[in-house]
Amino acid sequence: MFENLSATQPADLSVITVQVQEQNNKIQRLYGELKKRLVGQNNMIEKMLIALITDGHVLLEGNPGLAKTLAVKTLASALKLDFQRVQFTPDLLPADLVGTMIFHPAKGDFSVKTGPLFSNFILADEINRAPAKVQSALLEAMAERQVTIADQTYPLPKPFMVMATQNPIEQDGTYPLPEAQLDRFMMKVILDYPKTDEELMILRSHVGNEVPLEVLPVWTVEDLAGLKALVKQIYMDEKIERYILEIVFATRKTGSSAPKEWRNLLSYGASPRASINLGLGAKALALIRGRAYVTPEDVKSLVFEILRHRIGLTFEAEAESITADDVIRKIVATITVP
Secondary structure, eight states: OOTTOOOOOOOOHHHHHHHHHHHHHHHHHHHHHHTTTOOSOHHHHHHHHHHHHTTOOEEEEOOTTSSHHHHHHHHHHHHTOOEEEEEOOTTOOHHHHHEEEEEETTTTEEEEEEOTTSSSEEEEETGGGSOHHHHHHHHHHHHHSEEEETTEEEEOOSSOEEEEEEOSSOOTTOOOOOHHHHTTSSEEEEOOOOOHHHHHHHHHHHHSSOOOOOOOOOOOHHHHHHHHHHHHHSBOOHHHHHHHHHHHHHHTOOGGGSOTTSTTTEEEOOOHHHHHHHHHHHHHHHHHTTOSBOOHHHHHHHHHHHHTTTSEEOHHHHHTTOOHHHHHHHHHHHSOOO
């Protein structure tokens, strides 16, 4: 498989390594600012930063009270950028997101009143509670970085990142997200409760007399642009590229063509965006961890977040309470690590 692929040529790793070390100092300063407010959500912080420096969007699934809103607000403060939270409800309209045309009787003309999507960071809270027409408006913003109001198209500010949340507990009055929109999210991150010692820190910070630490802006837009450019230069060996493709291609083996480990469990596999995002995410993770090259461990660290919302389970799998993560685990276990 993949015999006709050309190998990725290595760049000057010594030069890139120096740049990575310089940028890693900035990353650690940002980590320090985020952890002033966020306790026990290191996985969410890491995945949020990966999406930020690769122009991705993140879908968060977790119970209420796990600091999802606080995470986005804190990130916006640390970069001194705009933040908007939108509560998705069944009666939400597209104009509530993108804006609308306002008529001025005195002048006899219209002007554009922009909506909350014209911000750098958007928290789409309980995204699956909004109907299809709202999802369509959000999909244009996520995919094209633009919105349409009346007959005009308006670009969104840069950077632009959507972090959407889903509540796994309550399903009444919700609308399943269409596959096309799910595919636009770079990652789906499952949040868990903090550990005992972490929740003790959270408890003390809220019931004690301590003044919350101020989050200082430690990155500029130029710093972020530099990181985005550097990510593309992180070296990925051809063996890692093939490893990524083998994982993604394996998800497309459905029905009788699939190996016995996941036969009749998948109805459809991941799209090429999975390969792209897994490659970009692995490079970003290597940068965050202070390396100028990608390792198989970087890929394995992201494979669940990249794939779990891009594969479809059969009725047989759901009847047996098999999750997407279970199938991904079976797939990864069958592929030889380079």
